[in-house]
Amino acid sequence: MTDNNTSKNQPPRISVGLYRSQEDPDTVSSSDDARQFGHDFIILPIVSSSYKRFISGQNEQLDNTKNSKVIEEWRKNHVFFRDDLVIKNTDLVDYVVGQVSDWLDFDSPDHNVQINSEIALRQQISWACHLGISAVLISFPSTNSIMNYARSLNSILGSLTYTHVWCKIPLVLETEIMTDESRESSVTWERWNKFRVLCEHNSKLSIALEISAQLPDDKDLERWFAEPIKAIILPTSIFLTNAKGYPVLSKKHQTFVRKMIKYKPNFVISCNADSDLHENNGLAAYQEYIRYLNRTIPELTQIEQFANGYQDFLQSPLQPLMDNLESSTYEIFERDNTKYIYYEKAIYHALLDRVPPESDETTVIMVVGAGRGPLVTRSLSAAEKANRRVRIYALEKNPNAFVSLQNMKTEVWGDAVTLAFSDMRLWKPPEKADLLISELLGSFGDNELSPECLDGAQKFLKPDGVSIPASYSTFISPISSTKLYNEVAAHKDFVHFETPYVVMFQSASELTESQEIWRFEHPNKSFEVDDNEMPINNYHNTRYSKVTFDIKQSGMLHGIAGYFESILYKDISISIRPTSHTKDMFSWFPIFFPIKTPIYLPSKTKLEIHFWRLSASQKVWYEWCVETSYSSGVDTISLGSPSIHNVSGRSSWIGLLS
Amino acid sequence: MTDNNTSKNQPPRISVGLYRSQEDPDTVSSSDDARQFGHDFIILPIVSSSYKRFISGQNEQLDNTKNSKVIEEWRKNHVFFRDDLVIKNTDLVDYVVGQVSDWLDFDSPDHNVQINSEIALRQQISWACHLGISAVLISFPSTNSIMNYARSLNSILGSLTYTHVWCKIPLVLETEIMTDESRESSVTWERWNKFRVLCEHNSKLSIALEISAQLPDDKDLERWFAEPIKAIILPTSIFLTNAKGYPVLSKKHQTFVRKMIKYKPNFVISCNADSDLHENNGLAAYQEYIRYLNRTIPELTQIEQFANGYQDFLQSPLQPLMDNLESSTYEIFERDNTKYIYYEKAIYHALLDRVPPESDETTVIMVVGAGRGPLVTRSLSAAEKANRRVRIYALEKNPNAFVSLQNMKTEVWGDAVTLAFSDMRLWKPPEKADLLISELLGSFGDNELSPECLDGAQKFLKPDGVSIPASYSTFISPISSTKLYNEVAAHKDFVHFETPYVVMFQSASELTESQEIWRFEHPNKSFEVDDNEMPINNYHNTRYSKVTFDIKQSGMLHGIAGYFESILYKDISISIRPTSHTKDMFSWFPIFFPIKTPIYLPSKTKLEIHFWRLSASQKVWYEWCVETSYSSGVDTISLGSPSIHNVSGRSSWIGLLS
Structure with a gap:
């Protein structure tokens, strides 16, 4: 359990990068620019366009025979020539995400293009790994023929240690915008899903989701939240212009981005040409706007606060019968005031129903599995509010919690409460109870053996006695x-x-x-x-x-x-x-x-x-x-x-x- | 490689058992009868019909409250009463297959019947295992609701060591005979398939296939050959009567049974009542007929003889480049006269095409990967038949096989053949060849690296030279x-x-x-x-x-x-x-x-x-x-x-x- 009070008012900083789809940019000046405009990283191609000659097998400077031999030698040794590289050394490694050439074609009808593309993919990712770049961006397969791309990538993923692969996925395919059919708008998810399955669900493969101007409906958006999204790409072209000339997102986009922030992805401003930019503040305005959205997300609910740090974290269910819970576990659960309010209300109404207002009859309450006593306290409080006499037994089998019960009896409850140290399946009660109160439920209801425990305890109940829960x-x-x-x-x-x-x-x-x-x-x-x-x-x-x-x-x-x-x-x-x-x-x-x-x-x-x-x-x-x-x-x-x-x-x- | 000559004329004995669907038979007298009529085993129920009282929860001798307590005690302890057992001890264990009660109902709408059936299944199989019975027969699920049956059985299969479970499957369901739709006749296979998948493909679970009077078409029959059939049940009612009054099977049934014999299942004659028997020879006639079918199955083909003992046996493919083959491996493959006849024919025609009849030109043949020399011998033979001059090089990289080649050269071939010890990818030939002959194919064609080897060897060939295989x-x-x-x-x-x-x-x-x-x-x-x-x-x-x-x-x-x-x-x-x-x-x-x-x-x-x-x-x-x-x-x-x-x-x- 982490204390999140400090972070509640200051959402953690988010990472916003820049992606300008340029061929053959200069690494140093591009990075300087990006930094100047306030970006945390930049996406740059790993190799320059000159490298295309190896893929197509076309080289204007060489005759065919010579070229064919050059290609075969490259296939054999695949060493980079320095001039073919955009990212040449480790100087900017912590600031750069490498982009794999998007003109590779793994499922080309030409078997040689398939082979060359696979070699180039391996070579580029291997270079990025060698440099220690944290992520490379790869293209989304442009057709449904993805088998050879998936196989090639999968054979590389297995050898990655530090570097991650982000697959750039358009949220909506260009062609889909034209049609109304909901099935069409799920093409990208279907294709991604097949791709990921073929890559054996490798955890090094994640998504860079490119947001479109038109958002699909909520159902379609929803399923991306179950996917491993590592980056959200926001093209400058999807931004609207507000009254002051600044770029802003539509309400629907804002909601989506704010929801996504919870998943802590990297954001990426992508910009095809300077003409795409909005009037005011130039390139810096976009990342500033995203950071503004982050700063202004609504406060966390009580459950969100409680759960912070526990999202998607797998815990073994408690085994309260076999294991004795620790004090800190009781501590946490006792903090859930809402739950005890409902319990108190239930006890209150049960007391009212049990004994008429004027009667001085005593209602016998047994709290089984009393822990450190919260339900005893609530029972006393309910009795006071209901103005009913009660005699309470608190039963507990955890020897450590039983000490806390003794402390409570001595310091707070006094004679109204009788303690018993026993497993509720074995205890012999001195009298029968009107109310049997327990909190033995697990997330699945019966998974902490509430049925078995209460089967054993129900013999304490009078024939018309009541169990809470019912x-x-x-x-x-x-x-x-x-x-x-x-x-x-x-x-x-x-x-x-x-x-x-x-x-x-x-x-x-x-x-x-x-x-x-x-x-x-x-x-x-x-x-x-x-x-x-x-x-x-x-x-x-x-x-x-x-x-x-x-x-x-x-x-x-x-x-x-x-x-x-x-x-x-x-x-x-x-x-x-x-x-x-x-x-x-x-x-x-x-x-x-x-x-x-x-x-x-x-x-x-x-x-x-x-x-x-x-x-x-x-x-x-x-x-x-x-x-x-x-x-x-x-x-x-x-x-x-x-x-x-x-x-x-x-x-x-x-x-x-x- | 086993020598199968001895067994060729005497097919191995087959096992034929008896199955009379009687409630509460006497173990000893039933077994004596079965033995007397020539059966190798008998299928008997494990428990008697008195046992039904635990399943339904109905017992006429007890009032409801008492009975309910008896059932709960049985559920807790499930001890057998001696009187409830048909198979009471180990006396006939080697002669008996135990039948699990066929009135269990695992997918009953009544949850209690589900529970009792599961307990009874476990109890009966456990008893059979305790006695050391080799197999138990269970019923086929009678509806498509098989989930709970499968789960119950699967939980037992995991603990079996010696005992197998045979699931009795009707080849055709009664209701299916009524319909023409081919989909219907596959209901039993579909249901079995689902059942087996739910039982995690456990190898302790196999099939006792009950043959019907009407056989489905060949396609439907075919797929049972891919299934683990341990027994073939032949009801006496499906037998026809021949001219002499003896029971016989239809031609189609005969073919099916003879085909099945190869898989060495147990046969079972099943007989509901004595009135079902044919005129002559009583119960003995059926097993005698099946044994007759076994004795008269057609002789094995050459391939079948060769394969005998190797059916369904998984072997790793050869790695002839990395490993040197052993003499016995060569020995086996050299026995395949058919293959070499085709090679000789190919070489013969290539020689005829290469040099005109009158010419005294010499054709240079290189046998690459010559092994112990069979293709060298065939080349010489082809040359003789074609009346053409040849000069033969035999190239081999296996040092052990190379000794055999030297023996052959000294003892048989003489000067017509030159030997070379080398990997064919590295050898420098003294001249170029007209014909390059190899036998490097694996079952998948290229899987023993024929392409790579011949790429290296083709430099030995004249520009118009020929490779066999082409x-x-x-x-x-x-x-x-x-x-x-x-x-x-x-x-x-x-x-x-x-x-x-x-x-x-x-x-x-x-x-x-x-x-x-x-x-x-x-x-x-x-x-x-x-x-x-x-x-x-x-x-x-x-x-x-x-x-x-x-x-x-x-x-x-x-x-x-x-x-x-x-x-x-x-x-x-x-x-x-x-x-x-x-x-x-x-x-x-x-x-x-x-x-x-x-x-x-x-x-x-x-x-x-x-x-x-x-x-x-x-x-x-x-x-x-x-x-x-x-x-x-x-x-x-x-x-x-x-x-x-x-x-x-x-x-x-x-x-x-x-």
């Missing part, structure tokens, strides 16, 4: 996120793909709205008990559910997001589902279940997700499986091969033993 | 083979999926006919040479090709088969392509390029295979990539995520250095 439902949705996929894949093993993670989504997009897969209710009267009033086995807490999603817009499926909604008491609920998220409540990030192989989903795909909650004597685990099919109206065909993840809990599980 | 073309086709996929997957690594194998296909089927991807011609005048008359680089031997296949019948793609056709001289060719295979030539098995993830291909799929032959200074390698798309007429959508195999030759390559 129920919780689990929701899932299909998710696209290159970032999260790469994080999981980086482990290079099988186990991490069969493990759920708690994660605050940022570079991720929901492919469609979440749906409920199952629900738990408490108290649960449906199971048989043994002599100790414990369930004979745990099969009643297993679940199997299949939900079907209609995919309208094509996308790449990387995993499944999980959320919960919980009814605490009657109409008092909390939720972490995106569409019903309890405002300002930050205790739970969503949960993410990866899938082993990303699945391309064309539009009109039907996606079936199968989910299981399974149990053996000592553990609980989830299995999941994704099936996709496409319906043309006439035929329905299955896409891809479904694979059941985490069979028998082989990779991840939650321990039932404390 | 050219060779490479062909590929998409292949389905669970067996080969599992062989590759068994290595549990990445490298083996990016490596080609030489293999005699048996449990494999071509999804459609092969197509040419590229060709090499010799001599090759298209490249620039250095001062040593060697090519400056090897880029002229790189290739990239894309071929498109139309898939008419759905199937599972496991890899790519490779073949070659070669023009030795004018109209004299040899081929290992299935459609044009040179009769009785056995020197080359096909080559198999696996793919990492099997791809399900619905019918109407367009399959694009991209293939590269690439080269660096010291090696040559192949890369391959499969792209699939489906066209509904309106939309074309891509299926799955294409993946380029063997990027930069990271997993497999052929060394250019000797």
Whole structure:
């Protein structure tokens, strides 16, 4: 947890570079210019146009036979001649992004042009790496024939260590602006997606997204947020002119850029010719404007503040039964005032309903898994507001938290509260309770074993006793996120793909709205008990559910997001589902279940997700499986091969033993 | 290489078992009966019908509350009661295949029936394993809802060591017989395929194929040959009665059974009731008939004899440049008389064309890569038949083979032949040749580096000199083979999926006919040479090709088969392509390029295979990539995520250095 108070009012500086599409510029004077106009870096070609002679095989200064031999020698040795280079040495290395020649043609019908282009690509990137340039910019494949380009690039990506490759992708292809069809406007994403898949999702390959004057609709924009965008290219031509003659962006562009700033990309002002510039302030005005947008982004919400630094960071879910939580973990969760306000409200209404106003009857409350006591405090507060007598038991099995409870009893609560040190599945209560209060929910609802714990604790309840929460439902949705996929894949093993993670989504997009897969209710009267009033086995807490999603817009499926909604008491609920998220409540990030192989989903795909909650004597685990099919109206065909993840809990599980 | 002469006239004994669908049979008397009627094993249920009470939760002897508790206790402990078992002990273990109850229902709408079925499956298979039974028979899922069945079974398959699971699959579903649509008759294959994919292609799961009275068409039958069939179930009801009253199979069934015998499955005679039996000889007649079919299968062809024992066995292709072949390898290949007959014919015609009948001009022949000399012998023989004078040079770089050449020169050839010990790329010949003869082809044509070797050797040729072979073309086709996929997957690594194998296909089927991807011609005048008359680089031997296949019948793609056709001289060719295979030539098995993830291909799929032959200074390698798309007429959508195999030759390559 980092303290973000200092940064709240001063957004971090953003990086803005310059990109002038000139052939054969002078490195030193161009860089000086860019610096003078306030840019943090400049994009310059790696080689000069003279180098073209190797690609086409045409050289006016040599006869054909001689030239052919020169090319073959170059193919063999590919040494640079100093004169062919724009970036000649390491002098400006920290200030420069190298541009690979955009006249290479990897999928030319001429096999020799293919070969020469591949050699040139390798040679240029290799030179940039040698110099220690941090990124090179490559062109987006101009047609759908990208196979040989992808293969060539992929064979290079594997050897990169420091240098990254930015693929320049136009947000909208020129030709697309002409048509209304939404499918057309997704051509660039589809092509990028295929390119990236062919490059084995290599994390060294990212996007430099070139923004167009016309923005596609929000759905189309949305999916770029799930992609690895390292740079946003803003041509000067898309800027409008404000009343004072300064360049500004349209409202829609402003929103997009401000949203993008969260992802901390590099911005690039691109300028074809000086005639493209706006009246006032020349080249400097654009970067100043982008920095102005950065300075004036709205303040972070409470959840954003809390989540800052945790975006897209994969955390293992808590195992509160097996592990004892640390004090700092309690500390963090106790800060979530919103959650406790809802709990207090639920307890308050339950107390009102339980005992008539005039009665002096005492309501027995048991807080199970009391931790350091926040729900005890809220129970006391609810009782005071409701003007009802209560007797409270606080039960906790973590010996360290139990010390905090003793401190609270001594210093604050006094006789109203009785402490008990025990696992709630084993405790023998001195009396039965009216209200059983717990906060055992995980991001997926039941994933911290709330059902099993409350099954054990419900024997404390009077026959008409009430559990808060009364129920919780689990929701899932299909998710696209290159970032999260790469994080999981980086482990290079099988186990991490069969493990759920708690994660605050940022570079991720929901492919469609979440749906409920199952629900738990408490108290649960449906199971048989043994002599100790414990369930004979745990099969009643297993679940199997299949939900079907209609995919309208094509996308790449990387995993499944999980959320919960919980009814605490009657109409008092909390939720972490995106569409019903309890405002300002930050205790739970969503949960993410990866899938082993990303699945391309064309539009009109039907996606079936199968989910299981399974149990053996000592553990609980989830299995999941994704099936996709496409319906043309006439035929329905299955896409891809479904694979059941985490069979028998082989990779991840939650321990039932404390 | 095993010597198969002994087995040629006596086909190996086949195993024929008995399967009587009885509830609660007596193990001992049933087995005695089966043995008496000549069966090698019997299929018996593992548990008796009394066991059903645990699945449905219905028990007439107990009231509901009591029963519910009994079930919960069973769920917890699942111990067998002796009375519930048909197979009670290990007495008949070597004679019995256990049948799992066919009234389990894993995808019942009742979650409790799902749970109980899963427990029962685990319990029954676990008991069979405990006893050491070699196989258990399970039912085929009766509907398309197979997800929970597959998950349950898969979780068990992982723990099996000795025992195999046979899934009983009807070749044709009852309902399908009613319809004409070819799509319907593939329902069982489609369902099996999904089931097997969900079970992670586990090699412990195989098929017991139940043959129907109506056989589907050949295309439908064909694809079962690519599947792991461990048993063929023949119901007595599908047998016809011959003139003498004995049970026999229809011609079509006979052909199918005889073809299946090659795969060495277990046969099973299944019989519902004694009334199903044919007149004569009772139960014994069926197994006798199957054994008769086995005894009378046609003799093996020359290629089959040669391949015997090598079917579906993955071999690494030879690396004749890097490694020196052993004498036994030469021995095997020299046995292929057919191949040398074609070579001799080619040399004969080349000699006739080279020198007019009356001339006493001498034709200079260079045999490059002469090995132990078979082509030298054939050249001498061709010269004699053509009545032409020849001077022969035999060039070899393998020091061990060179001793054999010296032996041959001393003992047989004499002065007509000059020997030279050298790599053909480095040798300085004393004169130029008319004919350059080589046998450097691999299964994929160029995969043993014939192009590179002959590029180096062609400087020996006179300007109008001739190379035998004159050219060779490479062909590929998409292949389905669970067996080969599992062989590759068994290595549990990445490298083996990016490596080609030489293999005699048996449990494999071509999804459609092969197509040419590229060709090499010799001599090759298209490249620039250095001062040593060697090519400056090897880029002229790189290739990239894309071929498109139309898939008419759905199937599972496991890899790519490779073949070659070669023009030795004018109209004299040899081929290992299935459609044009040179009769009785056995020197080359096909080559198999696996793919990492099997791809399900619905019918109407367009399959694009991209293939590269690439080269660096010291090696040559192949890369391959499969792209699939489906066209509904309106939309074309891509299926799955294409993946380029063997990027930069990271997993497999052929060394250019000797």
